[in-house]
Amino acid sequence: MNVNLLIFLPIVAPVICGILCWLIPEHMKKIRSIFAVLCTMTIGWVSWKIFVSGNVSFTTTWFISTINFSLKAGDLSRFILLWIWGFSFLISIYVSSRMYFERLREFLTYLLITAGLASGAVLADSFIVLLFFWEALLITLYLFVALGSSENSVRTAVKSFVLVGFCDFCLILGIALYWKITGSFDFPVHPLCIKGMAGLSFILMVIGATGKAGALPFHTWIPDAAIDAPVSFMAYLPGSLEKLLGIYLLTRICLDFFTITPGSMASIGLMTLGALTIVIAVSMALIQKDVKRLLSYHAISQVGYMIVGIGTGIPAGIVGGLFHMLNNAVYKSALFLGAGSVELKTKTTDLKSLGGLYNQMPVTGICFLICSAAISGLWPLNGYVSKEMVIHGALESGYKIFAVASWIGAILTFASFLKASHSIFFGEKKENLKEVKDSNVAILFPMILLALLCIFFGLYSKLPLNMITGAINIGQHHDFSEHALNIFNMASGITFACLIFAFLLHRYGWLKAGKKAYLASEVVHNLPAIKTLYNLAEKRVFDLYVQGMKLIGALSIALYYGFDRSSDWIYEKAVVNSGTRAISSLRSVHRGNATQYVTWIFVGVVIVTIFMLIF
């Protein structure tokens, strides 16, 4: 096959396969599941072929002579593409093993179409092609969330659609402004300096990218979706795919579309957004008592590290941010899948109702613990390497406050995962959970693989780091892997101190709560001023969607009564009422009297004659 046409396969083939999946009848569901897994595997192999083929591209004129349909498997695109299909393959195996899952047909269809659209978004080499695939993902996002069995699923689906849609619309405007400056919708050869209209374009594009990745303040659909949507969706979209896409675009914005210099306003702005995302989201994660909600807040919080890293504008930070994106996708997927495995066997994800499952679910337990350690940044796992790189980047940028935010994040992340792991797998065994056994191999396989990757990418970070440094343009070649696991430096020392503090915090909270692990975070929760903030957050005072909807509701009522109904009232009065009166008065003179009619005609003729004589 022509290698340039090969680039279409990861986009078109999954959409066709997804439709075929939908068409396979219900009594052949095993065949459908096998078909879906084979599809993801085959297209994953195609992605590998594209990955090793080098810069494959395709361009043709699209719907207007100045607009091209351009695809290009650039270095970073190929790298992300590979991981999109890696995760799609693992999730398809995980989901297919749950044959009783009544919405399996829809899930597999959406999964394949989502992967195809995501592939299109990363392979796009023009802004409009990017937008086309990027925004189309809104549909599968909505459909995925609506698949949930909760009564609020549909409402949450709309929430996710509106919030992510708003970010996408910002991206549209950002792109339109960029086009106004450069005069082309193709990806630029030379990045723009961030000033004037370009600055506005940069901000809008960043909202589009970080909104998709799940950063503050457009994140609030994710915790809701954790409860209302299938857990495998959480592992797939907010857990991995959206992070890959959002951070991919942010990297392109910061490296290829605009020039970000360390210490610039853009750099500081991005790092501030990242730092706030880390601290606020992880603070919310700490007090959660449902493991899925807890994980969802971590899915948001971890984006903060990536944004801080990329925002530094320093090679160590950028590569660290991208490596963190990959690592987060790996362990976050595994953690959601682990939570799903626990839910499958125990029918609950409430930490209070769980406990002592380690002996009954050892493989799930080990995988969950490894991934918890990785996300907490424990040495020598992958999370440690990427977080340290981000912290080093922040320190190197000269703004230590962002490194401090990362350390605060590290404390609270570890504390919350100690709570979660402790509550689920250790402590008192619940009576109703004594018969529980571990999940089957198909469910465990993706988790095992991802947990092993956490270890491998930690111990042998050279491979992913070289892939990332080769995929982006950061000037001279850097080899960050040499010092990746170095613990004899100040930053690592502070990190270790943070982790020890987090352990002590958990232990103190656990003892204070009468050895109830799920209440271990209450010591922080009940701190005087913090408690008020938490209460406000729980009441959704800070939920942009809830407040935005209230605002839109009030605005709508004002517009409706102030303009729509009031103008209609005028028509009703002026047109309908006066028309009715005029007609009834005219009726009153039509009495059927011939003499009267002749008189009217005569008067009319006189008036017309006078009028014509005057004018």
Added chain:
Amino acid sequence: METSFFALGTVFVPILGSLTIPLAGLVSKSFRNFWAVVLAVVTFILPLFLMRDVLQASTDKFIFYYPTIPNFDFILLIDSFSVFVSLVSSFIGALIVLYSIDYISHNENQNEYYMMVVMFIGSMMGLVFSGSLIFMYLFWEIAAICSWRLIGFYRHPLHIVKADKSFLITFFGAVVMLFGFIQIYDCTHTFNITMMQNVPVSSLAIFLILIGMFSKSATFPLHTWLPDAGVAPSTVTSLLHAAVLVKIGVYAYARLFCYTFNIPGEWNIAIPVLVMFSSLVSAGAALVEYDIKRILALSTVSQIGYIFLGFWTKTIIGVAGGALFILMHGLAKAGLFLCAGIIEHGTGKRDIRELGGLFKSMPFTAISFLACILSVIGIPPFGGFFSKFMVISGTVEAGRPGIAFMGLMVAVMTAIYLFRLFHGVFAGENKTYGHEGSKLMVAIVLILAILSLLCGVFIGIFGSFAEISACQLLRGIR
């Protein structure tokens, strides 16, 4: 055959043909239905030949003169834009006539119904091909009379009041517009729009003409007749909202203000603000209303703002976006109204508070409805994405990013009220019994939903034609 033959046929086959429908009704009901469908389909097929001629021709446009009395010549102006709009309108019109066969089958006065619908389509054809202001006005008013009869079709006293209201507002606008035309005639001494290009026009004339356009295309503050017209049969409301009536105003805007005159500077500032404010007001109102048809009607008012905005930009991308918007919105909105018809038919209700959980009993209607709302919101791969994106880009190119931002905020509100509508009808608790529409009705809404999708997937075909139209339109004033 000659281009003029196809152009005359496109206009007069439906207009004169509609007069024969009551005669066909004397033969039999089914023959009358068949005859109405034939007329509507022929009205769609004839512009296809015109499209071929326009694309193959070496000139931008064909102009045919048919002398009547001095200064009142009947002039046909055929260019890619008029052919584009006629194709969209006649295609949707033909689908609506087809859908009507089942929808209207239990009602009385069907002869009148089909006659008015086909004449309505014919008046639109006449308007788009008119090269004379006076004939444009004539067809404009024929459409108004047809819509007046059709809105009050059920003869309920309240419906008649609403029909009168619609007629009076649009008629008032049209008369005011006629004064504007007379002002222009005073300067140019002709009603032939091909001979008045680049003529400076007074602000007052623009104002008067805009009142006519805004009243017909239901733009704030002359919009409230359109939601009230929801008392008409669903097929008719589709015609009013999607294919014909509200497009008359935007077509006239494009023809006069993109092709013919240069708008004075102050109007260049006022128009985008006015149309986007209209979109915002109607989007806000749609979030408060509960009646399906009223919500969809307000959605039309809201979306019309984008079309005006696109044509206002006078940039290739904006004008092409406006032209594509006519197509994409026409398909999706027709789909939505016809779905509303199926819902009303199947449940007897239109209030979303009394509906819910109909997805299971009306799956095809629900899927079509969802596809159409995605297109109206502007989500790819549906066609609505491209048209909205082009209008927004055109607005930015025209130097008004603030208005473009407002446009995007309206798009967010569109998503909110349309999903509120979708969930109110199809999701949640099942509050009422409902059944799927007839095979023909469901097939039509599915076709419209699929076309909304295909127009996005194969945007290259439609986009390039819209671009040619935009280039030709803008060449008129350059």
